[in-house]
Each structure stands twice: as structure tokens, then as C-alpha cells.
Amino acid sequence: MMADSLDSEKIIEYFKGKSILITGATGFLGKILVEKILRVQPDVKKIFLLVRAIDQASAKQRVQSEVTDTELFCLVKEKHGKGFDQFIDDKVVALAGDIIYEDLGLEPIVLAELAKELHVIVNGAATTNFYGRYDVSLDVNVLGVKHLCQLAKKCAGLKVFLHVSTAYAGGDREGLIQEREFEEGWTLREGLHLDLEAELRLVDDVRREVEEGKAQRKAMKELGLARARHFGWSNTYVFTKAMGEMLLGRLLLVRGGGGVPVVVVRPSIITSIRRDPLPGWMQGTRTIDTLIIGYAKQNLSCFLGDLDLVMDVIPGDMVVNAMMAAAVAHSAAAGSQSQQLTVYHVSSSLRNPAPYAVLYESGRRHFTEKPRLGKRGEVIPTKEMHFFKTxxxxxxxxxxxxxxxxxxxxxxxxxxxxxxxxxxxxxxxxxxYVMQLVDVYGPFAFFKGCFDDINLERLRQRMKQATKSSPHDDDDDDDDMFNFDPKIIDWNDYFYSIHIPGVLKYVLK
Ligand SMILES: NC(=O)c1ccc[n+]([C@@H]2O[C@H](COP(=O)([O-])OP(=O)(O)OC[C@H]3O[C@@H](n4cnc5c(N)ncnc54)[C@H](OP(=O)(O)O)[C@@H]3O)[C@@H](O)[C@H]2O)c1
CATH class of the missing domain: 1.10.287 (Helix Hairpins)
Structure with a gap:
């Protein structure tokens, strides 16, 4: 349960001596989390990283090349100097596994060790493809959650289970969208009931009917979209993320004789790191970055979207700060039997909305002042882009x-x-292909909802109170190493001097 005050020191202290399992560490958000824990709390006991690999050696290799040896770890490397490799060896354990399997595909001996060791589980793994295969999305985003819950139940010392979902799992609704838990069977369409077992049977039927290969891939993608639309969601990704959340209540909260606090973090669109360790760092192309890249290359003359609408974006480091603060705030006290699930929207639309126009203007300013050069060194002129409002x-x-x-x-x-x-x-x-993209991404571009974040605001207030009562208080919120308040962001400046250069440097390369 939530304790009284929370500050950076408490968060850092909490992770001392803790063993944490993180899934999705090779992904964009997972990597930021692993780096932050290792940077702020070198005395963390162990960080177990479950990655897809054929064996332990390949898992270790993946973690090294895709996580700890990346530029994101520059500060940790600097701090440990020659001892960096040893530090990583001591603290980070790569596990070859896959969340789609029972027991996460781990050997019984490894599972037993995890059950004994773990204090915190963070499930960040997901298939984030909007128009992915239905069977794959169900396996990862839904059954993956089930398998992690099953492990959680075996962990005697588990203090908190943190699941990363998405704010858009609540559907394309207008108005204020609250941080409400999704009950099992709930759908966005009145009168319908969502039955996971029935969905799995449907997938099996299509697998039997359509031969493996291209045709089956197409059928599975279409089935995912059709089922998502049937129940009121706009795409397979958000639909299956919502279903995954529904399982948490059933699997983790109803435990014979015990309970573990569950935290669901629902970020909106995660953008590049704003502050530490590497401003502008990011991985992969998100929806809004397609616009930046198209504009940079000047191969997009038009785009879908209304510049007056608000895009809900939040820098990756703020998401990780909120995750760590929430995990600490809800961590079960020794001997307690907490049975609480708390949802946090980690978003910006309510506290500090950023209209698409800010992104567009920042991009225009950036590319006018620093125009891109063509293959022969010629200046690529920055043109106006046309936006379709519907x-x-x-x-x-x-x-x-x-x-x-x-x-x-x-x-x-x-x-x-x-x-x-x-x-x-x-x-x-x-x-x-273009028309299909518009069909899948269109609802996203015209999203008119606003994510309420009252739960997160309460957490922020607790952090602020603690800071204000501290004798070291220098009144500069931005100095707080666990800041997750979007109000401190100047979006113009962030896009112009951090995010757009970051996309060009780390994504477009
Ligand atoms: N990025 C955003 O804007 C955003 C916004 C809201 C919510 N989220 C949520 O935040 C979380 C992280 O997103 P992200 O952007 O970091 O995603 P990402 O970069 O696509 O990374 C996904 C991660 O999940 C892992 N994974 C996928 N299937 C797996 C499986 N079967 N078993 C084990 N690991 C598996 C991937 O491993 P491989 O390297 O092996 O593929 C990768 O590490 C997700 O839950 C996502 O829904 C993201």
C-alpha cells in the first residue's frame, strides 16, 4: 500500500538488495529502465532479463550487444570505468526464454531460483505491431501476461508486479479517460462479452483452415483487426493489450491466502529521452516519428492529422521514473496481504497538452535552420506539408x-x-498498402480523448511534499532525478532541440 512520503532517496534505497525480473529489456522502454536502475542503485542484487534466444549464451550475447553495450549505458560505463564489465556480470543475468510459453520456457531449476529470489517483476514485453497477427498478439500480449502471473504466484518474496500497458487500451473515446481497471470480459461495445477462450479457439480454427505461410499470415492479420473492431477497439495491438490487463485481476488478485500489489502503467506515445542519460535517445519509429522522418527526407507531401488536435506524448525517461516511483509506492510491506491493482496513465494531454502544430512548427524550424543535404551535397529545400483533417x-x-x-x-x-x-x-x-495504413493508423491520428492521470498526480504530490520538506530543497523540480511531471516540459524546445535531433541521430542515422 502507498506509504506517506516518497522521494528520490527512498526510491533509490528501495532497489538496494532487490532482485528484479524484467521482460522486454531489448526494447525501447525496457532498456531505459535497466539503465536507470543500474545507474542509480549499483547495489541492486540482481536484474534478471528474460530475452528470446536459443540458449543462455545467445541470451547473454543479446543482452550485451542490444542492452548493456549500447550508447545508452554511457554514464554507467563512465562511472564504473574498467570495472564496468565485471559490474554487469555481477548484476545482470540474461535468461533465454519466451513469455508465450508456460513457465516462460525456462528450465525448472531456473524457475525455482526466480521463485526464491524475486522481489519485483516488470512485464514490459509486448508485440507492438498495430496490425500484427492475431495469434502472435494473443500469445505475447495476453498469454504472456498469464505466464508471468503464474510465475508471480510462485514467488514467496514478491513485493510488486508491474505491468506495462498502453493508455490507448481504453479505446478511441472522446473526453476524459479515467485510470480505471478493465474487468474481465469488458468490451467497448455494449452488449458484447469478451471471452479469451473463444478467441483462442477462433485462432485455432483459422490455423487449421488456412495453410501456413503467406495466406495464413494475411488471414491472421485480418482476423485480429476484425475481432478488435468487432469489440470496439481500433487495432489488434491495443485490443490485445486491453485483454492482457484483464487477466491481471483474475490471476494475481485472487490468490489463496495472499496477494501481491499490481501496478499497471499505461503510457501514451513514448518519445525520446528528455534528460538522462542521453537526451534524444530513442529506438524504433513511433507514429509521430514517421512524420519527422518523412519531413526530413522530404518524401512526404501530405499527412493525416489535424494540427489543432493534441497528440499525447511523454518522454521515455519520465515513463521510467513514474514506473520506479509507482513500484516503490505500492510495494507490499513485509507480511502484508495487499490485493490492490492500481492503474497509472503516464501521459501529458491533461497537464500539458502538446498539439500536433507544435511538432510541425518545431520540425519546420529545425529543417529550415539546418536543412538536410542530398546525396550530392545539395540542400534539400524544406517544403510545406499538407494535412488532411479528416x-x-x-x-x-x-x-x-x-x-x-x-x-x-x-x-x-x-x-x-x-x-x-x-x-x-x-x-x-x-x-x-497506403489505404490499409490509413485504416489502421487513422483513428490514432484523430484521437480526441484526454487521459486523466489523477492517480499519477497523487504520486507526484507525494514526491513534491517530500521534496519541499527536505532541507536540500532548491525549488527546482527539474533537478529531481525521478521527475515525471509533464508540466515542466517546454514542448517547442523539447521537439526542436531534443526529440527531432534524436530521431535523426538514433533512428534515421
Ligand atoms: N513505445 C511506445 O510508444 C509505447 C507506448 C505505450 C505503451 N507501450 C508499452 O511499453 C512496453 C514496451 O514498449 P516498447 O516500445 O519498448 O516496445 P519494443 O521496443 O517493441 O520492445 C518490445 C520488447 O518485448 C520483447 N518481446 C516481444 N515478444 C516477446 C516474447 N514472446 N517473449 C519475450 N519478450 C518478448 C521484445 O523482444 P525482442 O527483442 O526479442 O523482439 C522487446 O524487448 C510494451 O508493453 C508496450 O505495449 C509502448
């Missing part, structure tokens, strides 16, 4: 600009006995 207007544009000329090419092709067959099928495929 999906309908975009569809009309696509019809006139591409679909009608395509139909004419089709006719010409028939007249010329298939002379343009290849060109026609190539262009048709591209057209269908």
Missing part, C-alpha cells in the same frame, strides 16, 4: 490523385493485352 478528405484525394489514374491504367492495360500488367499490379499493391 479520413474522408484524404480518401477523396487518394481517389482523384491515384485511384482514377490507376483505373485508366487498368483499361489501357486491357487494350494493350497486358503490356502494363506488372506496373499496374505494383501500383495497385502500393495503393492498397
Amino acid at each position: 479520413i474522408k478528405s484524404f480518401q477523396l484525394y487518394m481517389l482523384i490523385r491515384y485511384r482514377l489514374p490507376l483505373e485508366m491504367l487498368h483499361l489501357l492495360n486491357l487494350l494493350l493485352c497486358g503490356f502494363f500488367s506488372r506496373l499496374y499490379s505494383d501500383l495497385s499493391r502500393k495503393y492498397r
